[in-house]
Amino acid sequence: MRRTQQERRDQAEAALLTAAAELVVEQGVRSLTLARVGERAGYSRGIVTHHFGGKQALVERLARATQAGFVPGLEDRPPGLDRLLRLIDGYLGELGRTGVFNQAFLLLWAESATQPELAPIFRERDAAFRADLREDVEAGIADGSIEASVAPGEVATAVVGQLRGIALQRLLDPGSVDTEALRRSVTGQWRRALTP
Template sequence: MVATPPAPSHSARRTQQERREKTEVALLTAAAELVVQDGVRSVTLARIGERAGYSRGIVTHQFGTKKAMLEALARATQAGFVPGLADLPPGLERMLRLIDGYIGALDGIGVMNRAFLLLWAEAATAPELAPIFRERDEAFRADIRGDIAAGITEGTVHPDTSADDVAVAVVGQLRGIGLQYLLDPGAVDTGRLRRVVSGYWRRSLGVHRP
């Protein structure tokens, strides 16, 4: 009778999970570096593995396909770009904090977020990227729509405001500012611009009481 091997201990499972997470971070970082360096069309699973110091087999095992890897990269690079938002209730102030924090974060933008903006721009002409970034942009717009709806309910946003229109405008504005910063950082004064843009939306959306 063949003995059944013991189940992995809790600590062993945790160590395995930590290794998987460490591998994923290394691979996504390598992918982002390649996107920034050479563009998405030059990125392959083999090149990612080589840059990260892993075999292509490990990259394939981790993601399966290049499309799945790009999806993971899009999610990883967008997450946490503006810290502290999760602690704020939906509403106008949260949206203004998002705008201010997004523009302010450009000064310290790292390779992961650079890759996201470059991939977003390329998605307009890359069929493998378009569905990924449509989903990411819709999540971004939904977040802003929630803030506008909450602002209307609490009386800080004018009731005639179209949440859909504002969401499209804000996402386009922030992404566009980000791309301009990547192209010519000296042309984008983030310190001044964050105040100007936040102030514009406060004046445009706010309820002006006598």
Template sequence: MRSEQPSLAPRAPRTQEQRRAQTRAALLAAAAELVVESGVRALTLARVGERAGYSRGIVTHHFGSKQAMFEALAKSSQSGFVPGIGDMPPGLERLVALADGYVRELGRDDVAGRAFLLLWAESATAPELSLIFRERDEAFRADLRADVTAGVADGTIRADSDPGDVAAAVLGQLRGIGLQRLLDPAAVDAQRLGRALAVQWRRALSA
């Protein structure tokens, strides 16, 4: 007796919003690839469109300008960079997990992550990038300051720990490790170093 094959239900057509999100994701992925391959200054809207299989007009429609595309790329490549951090309350445990997880994620050599670091390094001398990355770094420091402030309040972090100083030190350390990894991947064992940073900051901050 012949077995019946399960019927395949027709797929629901994608909504306009879903198509737009898919196109935007493809354009950002293409931009990240081009930054890693050719550098920041070689990136153009036309090249992004060509790499993603779209016209320059589509790229302009989504971003408006190269600067706006850089901003979208910076935000998308760091959003949710360390899984699970967004669900943790501010405090010592979140700060330690962030330091550990950030370095471990660097070990994945993700194209978007590498593009972010290249853009960040370039922002020191590129006016069109400096404001974007000053804002991104300040948002990062604000999260770290919140961790220290909460830890001091609940007694897990030493009372003499200055939130601003700790935030600047952690951010500088993480970005610096990222650049080392970018320049010479073999010089940084991301898994081992992530664990070491967790121990370091717990020891330095614990009350």
């Protein structure tokens, strides 16, 4: 059965993003070039340029692709305490299965602190993450499942900081971070801290 042009394009983009993620994990973002991505994926540099235009656009697309759907199963849940706690639990659970896309995201996120071309991308990604968490806290306050005196923005910042910090520790020294134990303790801590 012949594939459509869109299917071929989607397959090529997926292969290029996977190759880019692998190269970031192996060699860091500074060594990422369009030629290396094309070669790793089995395509020419021209196809990489055709899909992304340049390195900056490739990195932006990789950042979005690696963060999208990190915690599956949340899309159908209404905002509130339950979704917030499921996100925390799911995020920590996914860290136990850290694949190349998750590793690439974390490495890019860490490098964004010192790479001016990455900083805007990851500021925007973290702002969107905090906005989702803030929405959960605000919904929980509104329905009475979260203590009315908590500050949604502060909780969102603290949760992102904690999850990203645990993720980086896991990336640096996987054996020292028991994600299954942390799923129970961290989720429990947030439940106790937020409920009336």
